[in-house]
Amino acid sequence: MLIAATLAILVVMALAIVRGVMGPTLYDRILAVNMFGTKTVLLISLLGFVMGRPEFLDIAIVYALINFVSVVAVLHYSEYSEFKSRPGEIEQSRKDS
Amino acid sequence: MVLLGFLVCIAIAIVRLKDLFAVVMLSGIYGLLSASFFVTLDAVDVAFTEAAVGAGIATLLMLVTVTMTGRYEHSAHHNSIWALAVVLVTGVLLIYGTLDMPYFGSVDAPAQLHVAPRYINNSMQEIGVPNIVTSVLASYRGYDTLGEVVVIFTAGVGVLALLSAVHRPEKDDGIVSVNVSMHEKYLILRVVTKILIPFILLFALYVQFHGDYGPGGGFQAGVIFAAAIILYSMLFGMSTARRVISQPLIQLLSAIGVLVYGSVGVVSILNGGNFLDYNLLSDDPVAGQHLGILLVELGIGCTVTSVMVIIFFNFAGRTEDHMRNERKSA
Amino acid sequence: MDSVIEFSSALCLLIGSFLCLSGGVGILRFPDFYTRMHAVGVTDTLGAAMILIGLMLLRPENLVLFKLIMILLMTLFINPTASHALARAALHSGLLPLLHRKDKNIGAES
Amino acid sequence: MFLGLYNYWIVVVLMMIGFYIIIAHGNLVKKIVGLNIFQTSVFIFYISVSNIDGGTAPILAEGFNQYSNPLPHVLILTAIVVGIATTALGLALAMRIKEAYGSIEEEEIQQRVNREC
Numbered sequence A: 001m002l003i004a005a006t007l008a009i010l011v012v013m014a015l016a017i018v019r020g021v022m023g024p025t026l027y028d029r030i031l032a033v034n035m036f037g038t039k040t041v042l043l044i045s046l047l048g049f050v051m052g053r054p055e056f057l058d059i060a061i062v063y064a065l066i067n068f069v070s071v072v073a074v075l076h077y078s079e080y081s082e083f084k085s086r087p088g089e090i091e092q093s094r095k096d097s
Numbered sequence B: 001m002v003l004l005g006f007l008v009c010i011a012i013a014i015v016r017l018k019d020l021f022a023v024v025m026l027s028g029i030y031g032l033l034s035a036s037f038f039v040t041l042d043a044v045d046v047a048f049t050e051a052a053v054g055a056g057i058a059t060l061l062m063l064v065t066v067t068m069t070g071r072y073e074h075s076a077h078h079n080s081i082w083a084l085a086v087v088l089v090t091g092v093l094l095i096y097g098t099l100d101m102p103y104f105g106s107v108d109a110p111a112q113l114h115v116a117p118r119y120i121n122n123s124m125q126e127i128g129v130p131n132i133v134t135s136v137l138a139s140y141r142g143y144d145t146l147g148e149v150v151v152i153f154t155a156g157v158g159v160l161a162l163l164s165a166v167h168r169p170e171k172d173d174g175i176v177s178v179n180v181s182m183h184e185k186y187l188i189l190r191v192v193t194k195i196l197i198p199f200i201l202l203f204a205l206y207v208q209f210h211g212d213y214g215p216g217g218g219f220q221a222g223v224i225f226a227a228a229i230i231l232y233s234m235l236f237g238m239s240t241a242r243r244v245i246s247q248p249l250i251q252l253l254s255a256i257g258v259l260v261y262g263s264v265g266v267v268s269i270l271n272g273g274n275f276l277d278y279n280l281l282s283d284d285p286v287a288g289q290h291l292g293i294l295l296v297e298l299g300i301g302c303t304v305t306s307v308m309v310i311i312f313f314n315f316a317g318r319t320e321d322h323m324r325n326e327r328k329s330a
Numbered sequence C: 001m002d003s004v005i006e007f008s009s010a011l012c013l014l015i016g017s018f019l020c021l022s023g024g025v026g027i028l029r030f031p032d033f034y035t036r037m038h039a040v041g042v043t044d045t046l047g048a049a050m051i052l053i054g055l056m057l058l059r060p061e062n063l064v065l066f067k068l069i070m071i072l073l074m075t076l077f078i079n080p081t082a083s084h085a086l087a088r089a090a091l092h093s094g095l096l097p098l099l100h101r102k103d104k105n106i107g108a109e110s
Numbered sequence D: 001m002f003l004g005l006y007n008y009w010i011v012v013v014l015m016m017i018g019f020y021i022i023i024a025h026g027n028l029v030k031k032i033v034g035l036n037i038f039q040t041s042v043f044i045f046y047i048s049v050s051n052i053d054g055g056t057a058p059i060l061a062e063g064f065n066q067y068s069n070p071l072p073h074v075l076i077l078t079a080i081v082v083g084i085a086t087t088a089l090g091l092a093l094a095m096r097i098k099e100a101y102g103s104i105e106e107e108e109i110q111q112r113v114n115r116e117c
Helices: A002-022 A026-050 A054-084 A089-096 B002-016 B020-040 B044-069 B080-098 B115-126 B132-140 B142-163 B173-185 B187-210 B218-236 B238-244 B247-270 B285-329 C002-029 C033-056 C062-092 D002-024 D028-050 D070-101 D106-116
Strands: none
Touching (some): A002 A026, A002 B002, A002 C002, A002 C033, A026 A054, A054 B020, A054 B044, A054 B187, A054 C062, B002 D002, B044 B218, B044 B285, B044 D028, B044 D070, B132 B142, B132 B285, B132 D070, B142 B247, B142 D070, B187 B218, B218 B238, B218 D070, B238 B285, B285 D070, D028 D070, D070 D106
16 A cells, blocks of 8 residues: 555656646746645655655655745745746736736 | 656756746756655665755755846857767766666675675764764764865855845835735745744754754754744845844854864864764763764754855845845836 | 554555545646646645555554654645745736636637 | 666766756856756765665664665765855855846856956
8 A cells, every 4th residue: 555655646746747847837836846845745754664664754844844945935036036037927917817 | 766767857857948947946846856766765864965955955045046147048059069969978988887887786786895884883882873874974984074064164154255245235115115015915924934933943953963863963954944044034034034143143153063073073182082083072982972973963063054044144135135226226 | 453443544545645646637637827726735735644644544653653743734734825825926926817817818828 | 787777877867967058058057057967966876876775774773784885875965065055155156247247148248258358
């Protein structure tokens, strides 16, 4: 069961990567990164049990925290840089509204 | 194995993308991926560090830089055919070189035969610390680690020299109002962060002092500590964070960390041993080792935290100044 | 008793993996950012919680159990917050949900 | 043969991708990203070397007697932290260049320098 769950997580990671690479807007990418981070946390926890040494969950905790920090950072700084981004994705939808 | 394939995909995507923001984000994923790969290869300490550093701090610093330097890359591939040729030739040569390598995971590879068995077999009696990585890092190869800490300290000094703003910029109404609106917008985020930050700090302390028994140690703890402070300063504004953690104090701390490390070495000389010979710090050699490792890790943690915070403060401060000037001129 | 716990652990893991997978399909197949956000935000939190509970039921030693609980609490705190902040930032920056754009001629999503 | 050397080949591929970015792209930030990829490939190489079949993480515990090699782990651990320090320094330089020349594209900087001379 553990291995099946690990495989499922790996597949989801692949899907998230696809979205992160394709992602038409910046926010899609942030979403993909966030999801990827959560999946990594799960993967690490599962791997610990699969390999028989589950003491190393500290790493998973660090991932959860760092993931949060980086999402906050991306939001914070995308706000700053927004006004100098090219007429592209976001302005596009704004014009359409 | 699959993870490595992912890594290659991400790297190729990074080559292709022009939007630097996306590139930075993908490099964040790249960091997470390589860290999980390290976990599968049993390198838990390395994974720990890579998670905190490669996925966290590096991405963050790049984000700040990209914010300032502009989001898009100009498509100027001046000499890309030559570059491709050079890269391909080098790659083929390197792959040819790997054909002589011992296979992955083989027990009798030359790398496994020399010092490693001694570390694995003797460290429990000599150092008394279950985490071999910590004992090698802080004791057997303490000299190297001192060098690394000095390198980090130097990088902090370099960033200070390059980016520290001499003048205190006057308060601008525009940026203040932007900040206020942003803070109202992220009310929930701020509340949750306020709850989380004590836990992050506590966890950093746990990592610092549990490093003897599990993955962790000064480097990792320092980075986590710094991440907490950075989180605070992002959500509550740089000026608030500067009031909590004053710049001179943190500069002093970064120097103190190196000093603690060095003075442990000097004390062991004064006790009649070699530099960084912890056996003589106490009557019992193993207790001496414990004490030495504890102090050294403390020094490392101190330096790493303060250098990371210095770097971030200067980056963010510089970017804010830049943005303000740009807004004024616009 | 043992087999009951083992079975429920396997069940939790199974449900968790299924939720994660559906979230993964959702992030790939849904048409615009907000629907993707919905797919991920919902399944991520519950799927992660399910998998972690499944691991807890494997009855590890105390410290590991404690750490798992910490991770669970953290995901429960962090995930919804991050989703909320993300959606909000996207809305503020002027990215409109697909429904609002329907009547205009848009092929923005490629 | 294929499985035995797979890791090393991936390392070479990643390293070359990083190398290509450093050579062929003019944007300084992107160059630093390339440098990071290059760096990570070296990390992966070291960690692959240290791994042993049937080994476990080098933290002593009851019931395990095969541990992977701790020495590369130590080297890479410090290398990662030093790597972030150098990355930070490089990014700081890029910021200063942006302030001084108004651009971080190699060619534009070159033009600007030529004009000023």
